[in-house]
Amino acid sequence: MVTENAEFKELLPDLPPVEDWMLTGWDVTEETLLQSARRHQCCERHLVELEKKRLAKMKVRRALMPEPGWEKRFCEESDALLHLKAESGAEQIIIVNLAPTEPAETQEVDVDIDWENLKIPDDALPKLSISRLYLRLAIEVGAGFVNFTPNLAETPALLELAERRGILYCGRDGKTGETYLKTVLAPAFRNKNLKVNGWFSLNILGNADGFNLQSSSAGDTKIKSKRSSLESILGYAPGEPEESEYSHQVHIHYYPPRGDSKESWNNIDFSGFLGEAMQLKFNWLGKDSSLAVASVLDLVRFLVLARRAGETGLLEPLGYFFKLPLTKGRRLPEHASDRQYQVLLDFVRGMGLPEHLGGLLRHLADYRRSRRDCLSMHASENRMTQGTALLLAGDLANRYALKDPGNTHPGDIIFGNSHPISQVIVFCEKRFGSLIGAEYVNLTPLSGYVAADCLLYAFCDPGQTVFLVDRVHGGHPEMIPLARQFGLKVRFIPFDGMEPNMRELQEMVNDAKPALVYFNQSDALVLDGLNGLPLTPPETVVAFDASHVLGLIAGKLVTSPLDAGYDCLVGSTHKTFPGPHKGFFATRSQNLQDRFTTRTKNKISSSHPHHAVALASACEEYEVYGAEYARRLVQNAEALAQAFENEGLGVIRAEGIRTIETNQVWLRAADKTQAVRWFRRLEDGGIFTNYRELAFDNGWGLRIGLQEATLNGAEAQDVAQLGRIMADRLRNRLTGKETRSCLRLLLSDLTALYETPPETLGSIRSLIGV
Structure with missing residues (x-):
């Protein structure tokens, strides 16, 4: 387990012990866990027998399926989870999606489903992904959600709902075997500037997962996931452009004698100095369930710790564990294992868990939490790039x-x-x-x-x-x-x-x-x-x-x-x-x-x-992005002013001049008391402005700046939405918590206008010794 590494144990000395966890789950079979463990041979027989009494008592819950009557079952399962949590005194619930790979036709984004009100048309049920039902169940009970499968659970509508309700989630498709090694080796070829001309992978496994992947549709979903990382890491597709489809091949075959063991043969053709052709071959043999369960336990631990630290929404740094890492906004995921591991380590270092800190660090942890899900809109502040x-x-x-x-x-x-x-x-x-x-x-x-x-x-x-x-x-x-x-x-x-x-x-x-x-x-x-x-x-x-x-x-x-x-x-x-x-x-x-x-x-x-x-x-x-930033900054100020005016709020403008020409928007309040009240309400919702006596005899109000929103990637339509959120908070139509949820959702969909390239960051760290 990653969390058992010395560096993680040093950073997190009080890791949640697995022995304190209460396990429950769903399956399509009515077997007990003992029967399933014996049949699938996921671990050594003597280990199963050591735990047979406990395993025999653990009943598997009937799977929640997209079929007529699902609404009743959904309510039963959510009630049962909440009852179990209350009865046991559990700190939190975490749902891990380990469902089989679903056919490609279930991966389409459903546009006709009202997920918030649980309204699914009957004709949508046959092609509905099971994984989405469990993500919606996690949202319903306030649970963390780990999508360890390649199935597309995270549709835009469900993610919006999850973000609004502060649900912790991560995914997709656990990276445990051959793909993990691929993301370890590919950076080595890239860093050494060895040209990968072809990569052939053949995988065989004999467990239920392998049987399920016999389906061409399910197999296609899995292969697409396994192929996704290589080009991203290398920066190019192996082979000549007209042959790239054949130069990177991934094959998966069901072979019953292997059981839960999985084997992968890989042949890599590459060229070095003067174009000399070379090869690397490796044979990977591993235990499928053993590799997966270690990552699952790690992920559950990280979600527990993240919740304690006040994190909400997508835990992007946990991308280290996945073939298809989810990212915020439109940012492309990082696939290189070494970089992912460093991001994970930095995330844990910065999580700032109070029980592990004292003195100054405790105060810094409190400050970091105060900056989460928030936006500085002071006219006198900005943020620097990394x-x-x-x-x-x-x-x-x-x-x-x-x-x-x-x-x-x-x-x-x-x-x-x-x-x-x-x-x-x-x-x-x-x-x-x-x-x-x-x-x-x-x-x-x-x-x-x-x-x-x-x-x-x-x-x-x-x-x-x-x-x-x-x-x-x-x-x-x-x-x-x-x-x-x-x-x-x-x-x-x-x-x-x-x-x-x-x-x-x-x-x-x-x-x-x-x-x-x-x-x-x-x-x-x-x-x-x-x-x-x-x-x-x-x-x-x-x-x-x-x-x-x-x-x-x-x-x-x-x-x-x-x-x-x-x-x-x-x-x-x-x-x-x-x-x-x-x-x-x-x-x-x-x-x-x-x-x-x-x-x-x-x-x-x-x-x-x-x-x-x-x-x-x-x-x-700034020479790279400054012209675009400056243009957007003034446009965004005008967009925010118009959004406020559309909501009936008083925006101060220069007489005879139609648009704002700077970064500032002035919002007029009735008096100082209202200006302070507005300031506090926005602050409680994670939006930081300043109240003051406005220039040109305009009384008291708020002075608002658009610098950080613009640098974060906001455009006029985003700022218009931000203005509506702010107006709702000013008029108390949203609570502070609801405002932060809306803000988090808005910010998560932005891509920074500019960030320092990773290679430049690496050079800076090297030069300054950090």
Whole structure:
């Protein structure tokens, strides 16, 4: 058993003992388990006789079949299971589907069945998969469900119902023998770059499963399952394209003398260096039931532990045990055994079972659970890809990166080992600069707020004037007190509605000759502030805070402010842009770069180079998907706004502008009390926003961002559905638990817009030693 491996026992010292389990089950035969065990010879006779008294008492329940009167039997079985659980004090029920392979005609998705209300047309019964009845039974009694067969139990309607009710499930088709070895060997050929030209498999077995597979239809279902993994692992079909159907063959034959033993002959033709032809042959002999039961017991253990840890829905990491692993959304399954095992191990490490943790780890486990089945919709947050996040764990997190302003060579550092770190920092700055159209970048600031602090400090002296966006027009609330701490005179950028009045501002600037005009807006629905001032006094620096629109600028959805009259940009890199927490200063003027660097040299002692490295990674990845992400982000904001309006909720819009131009949606509440109530309701349903006094005198409400939903793969139709779920929760038509179930179902059907490729992740882990 996998769970008996030393590494798993160390991670899970209190594994559920098999001796504590209560077993029951269904079959088409009326034999006792003792009679069946003797007849099928699934294990040594003396082992059967040792347990004969217990086996003789264990009566098999009559199978639930798709036949007239099934509804009554369904109710009887669900009542019996719930009664057994209550009477025994059992913690949970887990149903394992071990039914025979069903004919191909039962594998079609049934579209005319109302699974929620158990309404199945009579004419659908003859071709109905038995496996679906047992999945529906699991949903009915709140049981975990393991589909160990190749039968298609998991139809979209049943999965939707299972997700909504928080059912744990996994599958499909247990991988125990010849296919398991295939998924072990195929990665070896792939990793060694040995070309597989053909793979011939011949399987014989003599038990009831082998007898059932005599049926050509059932055999086809099984063979299709056994063939599925090889091409996925290799990345190609063996043999020449016109011969691929014959170059990978799988045959299954019933041979009674073998009994429960199964045997597989495999011949692999492959070529190596210079196309030299080679072969590998292996003969596999195993006990069918013994191999299967070990995996079944492992799976039951994992489901018990997962339920205790608060997991719900599909347990995708258990794909290690299956030929046809189920995945979330439209993601292709991983078949390579080595990678699957690592995913399983990581899953167990991260399951965070409280009884095995203490101190900090217990709190981290609680935090991880709090993030399950949820979606952050803060306008000021985003998530990083795996590769970007992983880079934060490298050795650079322990190193200083101090630039010497007295040395004109960009990137020079005044600590030992300076040259390699210098090269890294220079590369990061150039990568970021190329994405936003800046020739000079300074990544010393640790955050957007620190970047703003440095901006004021670099270009203003006490007594000088600075123009800012005030709070009522969406300006960052901390900038005004910060400027006054520096002894600056604060004046405000004028607005007409939600749009800055650039003509009036031009006149004010010409008159006041400020040291700095800083467009520091953090709450915005339109982007007119991107247009800077065409003419300013020579002593005035015009700066734009790009924190909330950086993803749109980098995705080339909007013009860079550096092309529209601004001298420099500052901001953070973790809002609409999916990077780490980092601040930046960027410009096309070497003079401004030198002034910023010189004036702020004593403000920060270390720029945290690991954050710069993670930012460079985010930039490289963003070049691949950023344009699509930026386009979707704004479309999704408008889609959510329309969904709210369709539900009769008050969405704030700029007067005269039809659509939202940023990532933000503002939802107006009646007052602060209602805004807080809405915030709490959504939080209870796993949707995290923030309530606040909205800009432009719009009272209290919610400010909502679409960054993470978009990066998770949501498109306009998905966001419209999300809006309906949120509206139902706001109006208390859904409970918090029901909201999380709907959210889980919605998110499970999404495919991330981008994720770091596995080979890149492997390289990063190797380079940083994780």
